[in-house]
Amino acid sequence: MKVPEIEQSDDRQLVESVRGGDSSAFEELVRRKTGKVYGVCYRVVGNAEDARDVSQLVFMKLWENLEKYDPQYTFDTWLYRMVTNVAIDYLRSRQSREATINSSLRLVRTSSDADQGLSFQRREVEKIFEEVSVGLSPKQKTIFVMNQMEDISSAEISRILGCRESTVRNHLFNARKIMQQQLKRRYPEYASLWKEKSDAM
Amino acid sequence: MRCEFFRQNCVLGTEPAPEMLEHLRECGDCLNHAVSVDPDYLFRSLGGEMTPPGGVDAFVDGVMEQVHLRETEKKLSRRGMPAVYRWAVAATLTIATIGGLQYQSGQSVAPVTLTAEASHGSAIVPVKNQLEPRPVVENYESSSATIVEVPNQTSDLKVVMIFDESLPADL
Numbered sequence: 001m002k003v004p005e006i007e008q009s010d011d012r013q014l015v016e017s018v019r020g021g022d023s024s025a026f027e028e029l030v031r032r033k034t035g036k037v038y039g040v041c042y043r044v045v046g047n048a049e050d051a052r053d054v055s056q057l058v059f060m061k062l063w064e065n066l067e068k069y070d071p072q073y074t075f076d077t078w079l080y081r082m083v084t085n086v087a088i089d090y091l092r093s094r095q096s097r098e099a100t101i102n103s104s105l106r107l108v109r110t111s112s113d114a115d116q117g118l119s120f121q122r123r124e125v126e127k128i129f130e131e132v133s134v135g136l137s138p139k140q141k142t143i144f145v146m147n148q149m150e151d152i153s154s155a156e157i158s159r160i161l162g163c164r165e166s167t168v169r170n171h172l173f174n175a176r177k178i179m180q181q182q183l184k185r186r187y188p189e190y191a192s193l194w195k196e197k198s199d200a201m
Numbered sequence: 202m203r204c205e206f207f208r209q210n211c212v213l214g215t216e217p218a219p220e221m222l223e224h225l226r227e228c229g230d231c232l233n234h235a236v237s238v239d240p241d242y243l244f245r246s247l248g249g250e251m252t253p254p255g256g257v258d259a260f261v262d263g264v265m266e267q268v269h270l271r272e273t274e275k276k277l278s279r280r281g282m283p284a285v286y287r288w289a290v291a292a293t294l295t296i297a298t299i300g301g302l303q304y305q306s307g308q309s310v311a312p313v314t315l316t317a318e319a320s321h322g323s324a325i326v327p328v329k330n331q332l333e334p335r336p337v338v339e340n341y342e343s344s345s346a347t348i349v350e351v352p353n354q355t356s357d358l359k360v361v362m363i364f365d366e367s368l369p370a371d372l
Contacts, residue, residue, distance in 0.1 A: 023265070023268065023269070026265075026268065027261060027265050030260075030261050030264050030265070034252075034253065034261065035250030036250055038250075038251050038252070038253045038260070039248070039250050039251040042251055043247060048254045049254070051253070052253045052255075055253060055260070056260075056264055056267065059264045060267055060268070060271075063268050063271075064271075121229055121232075122226075122229075122246065125232075125243060125244065125246055125247055126247060129247060144244075148241070148245055148248070149245065149247050149248035149249075151219065151222065151248060190240070
């Protein structure tokens with residue numbers, strides 16, 4: 001997560017203004033962080049409506065807990081902690097609700113699909129990710145999204161989650177393993193790419 | 202960034218620069234190329250900021266609406282019981298006292314009369330209310346209250362019950 005120093009200091013100034021009772025500063029903070037927060041929520045929860053609700057919940061939590069923010073940490077680290085907590089809670093409650101449905105739903109690609117060649121359009125990649133990430137735990141999925149899609153280092157993720165870096169790496173390793181197994185089963189043509197990579201390295 | 206530059210710098214096992222990832226997320230052709238070089242690019246292409254349904258402005262408005270609502274709730278709870286609730290408590294207490302007195306007077310007379318009349322073996326005669334009904338006029342306004350009026354067959358007095366969760370529990 002490469003956040004310019006100026007932006008970080010601006011974030012802290014905005015937080016100070018909000019603490020002083022300036023609600024327009026909070027509005028500015030929400031506007032500034034909406035794209036980031038919604039992006040992570042969307043990729044973790046997997047659909048637009050739920051992602052919007054979860055993002056709103058994140059900002060409400062942020063507003064309620066702003067007094068607890070310690071400026072010695074970067075604001076984004078603290079914000080991502082809120083995002084991960086809310087998103088993981090949401091995924092856990094949804095997984096328990098939908099456990100039965102998911103276990104009976106197994107999307108299988110036909111061989112004719114596979115023969116049509118590789119077309120990595122964004123929509124399709126989103127669909128693949130949703131399908132192959134079904135087997136991930138809420139924590140694994142959140143860590144994978146932060147590291148692989150939000151470009152947040154494992155060291156930073158360990159600070160966000162309050163755990164060891166080795167734990168984060170372990171979650172990442174397991175997440176990739178599970179997803180490759182799922183890819184092999186559902187999208188054999190894509191799974192072969194990873195096989196070629198490991199052979200090359 | 203130009204596609205040519207991207208493809209020249211897209212190398213297996215190297216950490217891509219933010220500009221490279223930005224281009225990867227916008228260019229379908231370069232994504233195809235990147236995935237053939239390093240399959241990890243497949244899911245990396247999904248990153249970046251996104252706009253919620255309805256746009257950022259609508260989203261921010263929604264959040265701020267919630268914030269103002271909670272701010273108002275906080276202020277109300279800090280200020281203590283507002284005037285309208287104090288009036289409601291006073292009205293409830295008055296009604297409860299009058300109703301209680303009336304009920305008590307009816308209870309204390311009735312058993313004695315019943316016992317006496319039963320021992321004489323005659324028919325039970327209902328006891329007439331000893332208290333004169335006093336009119337109580339109160340206004341009570343609350344959006345969360347349920348008000349029930351119980352009509353009284355024998356007198357003009359009405360028992361009014363107010364169910365309001367916002368009233369203190371120890372009343």
